[in-house]
Amino acid sequence: QVQLVESGGGLVKPGGSLRLSCAASGFSFIDQYMIWMRQAPGKGLEWVSFINGGGGATYYADPVKGRFTISRDNAENSLYLQMNSLRADDTAVYYCATLHYYSSRDWGQGTLVTVSS
Amino acid sequence: QSALTQPPSASGSPGQSVTISCTGTSSDVGGYNYVSWYQQYSDKAPKLMIYEVTKRPSGVPDRFSGSKSGNTASLTVSGLQAEDEADYYCSSFAGSGNLVFGGGTKLTVL
Numbered sequence: 001q002v003q004l005v006e007s008g009g010g011l012v013k014p015g016g017s018l019r020l021s022c023a024a025s026g027f028s029f030i031d032q033y034m035i036w037m038r039q040a041p042g043k044g045l046e047w048v049s050f051i052n053g054g055g056g057a058t059y060y061a062d063p064v065k066g067r068f069t070i071s072r073d074n075a076e077n078s079l080y081l082q083m084n085s086l087r088a089d090d091t092a093v094y095y096c097a098t099l100h101y102y103s104s105r106d107w108g109q110g111t112l113v114t115v116s117s
Numbered sequence: 118q119s120a121l122t123q124p125p126s127a128s129g130s131p132g133q134s135v136t137i138s139c140t141g142t143s144s145d146v147g148g149y150n151y152v153s154w155y156q157q158y159s160d161k162a163p164k165l166m167i168y169e170v171t172k173r174p175s176g177v178p179d180r181f182s183g184s185k186s187g188n189t190a191s192l193t194v195s196g197l198q199a200e201d202e203a204d205y206y207c208s209s210f211a212g213s214g215n216l217v218f219g220g221g222t223k224l225t226v227l
Contacts, residue, residue: 044120044221045155047165050214059214078164095172103153103168104219110162 002026004096009111016086016115021106022079022096029053029077033099036070036081038092039110046092049081050099052104064087086115121146121207121219128225129197137222139190139207145217147188151210154183154192156203157221163206167192194224202226 008020020036035050049060049070058070069082079096091114097104122140129135139146139154146152146221152170155163163173167183182194194201199227207219 033215045157045208047208047216047218050216061215075182101123101169102149103165103207104155104163104214105174106164107162107164 002098004098004106004108006094006096006108006111007047009113011114012086012115013117014087014115017047017082017084018086018110018113020081020083020094020096020113022081024077024079024096027098027106029072030074034072034079035097036079036106037104037107038090038113039095040089043092048094051065051079071096077116083113086113088115091115121209121217123207123219123222125207125220126223126225128227130195131199133197133222134193134195135197136193137205137207139192139223141188141190141209141211141217143188144204145188145209145211146190148212149210150185150187152183152190152205153208154181154190155208156200157206157208158222159198165190166205181189191198197226 003025005023036048051058055072067085071080079082094111095110096108098106137190150170154167156202170185171183182193206221
């Protein structure tokens, strides 16, 4: 069955960087758009970035544009999110998920990113 | 992109029906048939309940249904059960590679 496992979260100081990874299995990864979502503590869901199957088309939410970069390695069935210039309001649980016609059927368990001095 | 508007809370007794609204604009909900609904239990990953306004993924009970009228989408839960108590979020495609989410609705089963 579909499995998505995020890793790479942790505590980072404001202005710092972090790289999240998502290992995918159980489906044809190269054929699937993928998305990163996040949820700040006690808050609602927010999309962060998504990428097409080939990796050539990427999209970003306004709050992260210019600071975050999404990428994928289809040979390794992995999705990445490089996060730079992190701010306190980036503190959230980050989820990777599949994206099919703008809905997400399969989600990982999430990884917590805390930005604090 | 402004968030979609959901009521912060909704409630109903077991067996009753409850409807949660999700109001956007002609640039998102009203402009595309790409509205989704997610159920989320505390500290768990969200679960897709409805996609493309009215479609249910396999495994989702048919007590859950979706609809749309103009710029407002709705999720109806019929025959409420205790296990339906959770947070519910709507989302919509908003054009030009944009998505938008609602703020979430906490559903309480009385």
